[in-house]
Amino acid sequence: MDNAETVDPKAKRRRLPPVERRQQIVDGAVAFFAEVGLEGKTRDLARRLGITQSLLFNYFENKESLIEAVYDQVYIDRLSPEWPHRLADRSVPLRSRLLAFYKDYSTLIFEYEWMRIFMFSGLAGAELNRRYLEHLNKMILHPLLNEIHAASSKSMMPDMEDLWNLHGGIVYIGIRQHIYRMPCPEDHGPAIENAIDRFLQAFAIEQD
Amino acid sequence: MDNAETVDPKAKRRRLPPVERRQQIVDGAVAFFAEVGLEGKTRDLARRLGITQSLLFNYFENKESLIEAVYDQVYIDRLSPEWPHRLADRSVPLRSRLLAFYKDYSTLIFEYEWMRIFMFSGLAGAELNRRYLEHLNKMILHPLLNEIHAASSKSMMPDMEDLWNLHGGIVYIGIRQHIYRMPCPEDHGPAIENAIDRFLQAFAIEQD
DNA sequence: ATTCTTATTGATCATATGATCTGTAAAAGA
DNA sequence: TCTTTTACAGATCATATGATCAATAAGAAT
Structure with missing residues (x-):
């Protein structure tokens, strides 16, 4: 599915300030959804970001609101x-x-x-x-x-x-x-x- | 999801000659995928056609080959x-x-x-x-x-x-x-x- | 060093989805 | 009318997917 750049699985867990992490997710989501479409899977996005899929839902209530954030970022x-x-x-x-x-x-x-x-x-x-x-x-x-x-x-x-x-x-x-x-x-x-x-x-x- | 025209659930089962049924499916699939995109679900397509989802796989090996048939139909x-x-x-x-x-x-x-x-x-x-x-x-x-x-x-x-x-x-x-x-x-x-x-x-x- | 906060993970759930298989009944042939 | 063929439905499977939650550990505060 998501054969774009793989992430080092050995990379140590890194804690980012929430605003920073959120921005990183939005940036990654923009690139990701632009490539595969809005039906792209959250697991593929997370893998590409080098984070767990569950973390996405810590920053966005659901996939829809993540996509809203993508829109905001891109249309602005x-x-x-x-x-x-x-x-x-x-x-x-x-x-x-x-x-x-x-x-x-x-x-x-x-x-x-x-x-x-x-x-x-x-x-x-x-x-x-x-x-x-x-x-x-x-x-x-x-x-x-x-x-x-x-x-x-x-x-x-x-x-x-x-x-x-x-x-x-x-x-x-x-x-x-x-x-x-x-x-x-x-x-x-x-x-x-x-x-x-x-x-x-x-x-x-x-x-x- | 698929809130377009619903089909009478009471409609009696009808047997069609295979070529005819296949064409009906392709025609319906063209309209369906054009509307919702190629990630449209087979169950939604089947409901719209008034047939069961399993019947689709009687006429097409898998969803991909159904989409190929859609391409053939549309690009021709x-x-x-x-x-x-x-x-x-x-x-x-x-x-x-x-x-x-x-x-x-x-x-x-x-x-x-x-x-x-x-x-x-x-x-x-x-x-x-x-x-x-x-x-x-x-x-x-x-x-x-x-x-x-x-x-x-x-x-x-x-x-x-x-x-x-x-x-x-x-x-x-x-x-x-x-x-x-x-x-x-x-x-x-x-x-x-x-x-x-x-x-x-x-x-x-x-x-x- | 130790404690504390909380960002992050891993396991898990409920449902959705593509695909398979067996039984059924519609229509044709006898 | 009875038989035969086969188009079709219904049940089911394996996996994928969005989402949840308790446990963990990174990094700041003390």
């Missing part, structure tokens, strides 16, 4: 609250704002743990997923659409679906890399930049 | 073998070929069962996934890149990453709809058409 700070303002700052060219956002955002989300736990929890129908996506829609994409409308000089304006298409095309890079484990260029910058430029060009927005 | 005919030829048929405008392909392809893959089982199996690292994506890359996207290069009149040519971006942006519609269960327009045609046109415009390919 994933959408910086300053972006809505930065995206609406018209003293900066729209292209620069878009590039800055997706450069920042992609380094935040193109991460093995986040990508996979987000997908696992999405498939499981986790409420946190819906909230995250609604937040993304309201705080990022919707303001962005306004900015694009304001900057566009064309009669043909993009709608929300067009913007989701831009967003999805970029996010799909991370899906290819971490969900499907396909070989990808190490630097996603050029592909993202091209995608943004194609989008802006289509709506006749000056590109520098 | 998902990439029509005629598309490589049709995509390379230069008697038809490139835009028309692209539109026709993605119109066809999207109706094939924007389907609850396929989308979710593909994602579940992708996360599980199923070999079939890798094969599918390699097939897609070699038989569809690579030829498509050639066609675009041939039709493009610009110095700036798209590369494989750009094409994956087009593809991903389209596929992401299905992900939003079936994985994240977000509200989506019922007709994806316009969004797909716009995405393709933006792409072609960027490479100065005549659009009709």
Whole structure:
């Protein structure tokens, strides 16, 4: 089952301060559940952490609350609250704002743990997923659409679906890399930049 | 657990011809595993089918081979073998070929069962996934890149990453709809058409 | 060194789960 | 109607799994 790194069975029992141990468990759980899915077994997780399975239940009431802690750890700070303002700052060219956002955002989300736990929890129908996506829609994409409308000089304006298409095309890079484990260029910058430029060009927005 | 449609427990035992019963099980398993994931329990599946759990093992050696049958059922005919030829048929405008392909392809893959089982199996690292994506890359996207290069009149040519971006942006519609269960327009045609046109415009390919 | 606190373990429980096997009854053939 | 075949159900097994709890020992306090 869990043939990832085995732990020295001879390692002497070590007592950690509770906060420290708890954090160690959460960190390990994030990596573990990201790899095998949320149905991963507590015994496998414990073995990987080099602790007993029963210890897990000393720090978490049950498996569900452990997974909640994993969610908290992973979802936290994933959408910086300053972006809505930065995206609406018209003293900066729209292209620069878009590039800055997706450069920042992609380094935040193109991460093995986040990508996979987000997908696992999405498939499981986790409420946190819906909230995250609604937040993304309201705080990022919707303001962005306004900015694009304001900057566009064309009669043909993009709608929300067009913007989701831009967003999805970029996010799909991370899906290819971490969900499907396909070989990808190490630097996603050029592909993202091209995608943004194609989008802006289509709506006749000056590109520098 | 399995609070989906319950089955009348009074229903009289019915004998089906083996091929028919087997197909019924596979169909039910596709729907079931698509909903709850590949770790869905055989007892839940059996209850949903209105048969006993033991009967499943009369038709499949073990759960793994049942899942293999699910894969076979779901992956079959998902990439029509005629598309490589049709995509390379230069008697038809490139835009028309692209539109026709993605119109066809999207109706094939924007389907609850396929989308979710593909994602579940992708996360599980199923070999079939890798094969599918390699097939897609070699038989569809690579030829498509050639066609675009041939039709493009610009110095700036798209590369494989750009094409994956087009593809991903389209596929992401299905992900939003079936994985994240977000509200989506019922007709994806316009969004797909716009995405393709933006792409072609960027490479100065005549659009009709 | 000794005592004390408590983080950690090991044994254990109840239930869930994949899988097996024997008996039963539905449907076909005589 | 009787016989035969075999699809199917029900009982059961072995193991896995989440969870509990009393006993232990690491490390701080004295």
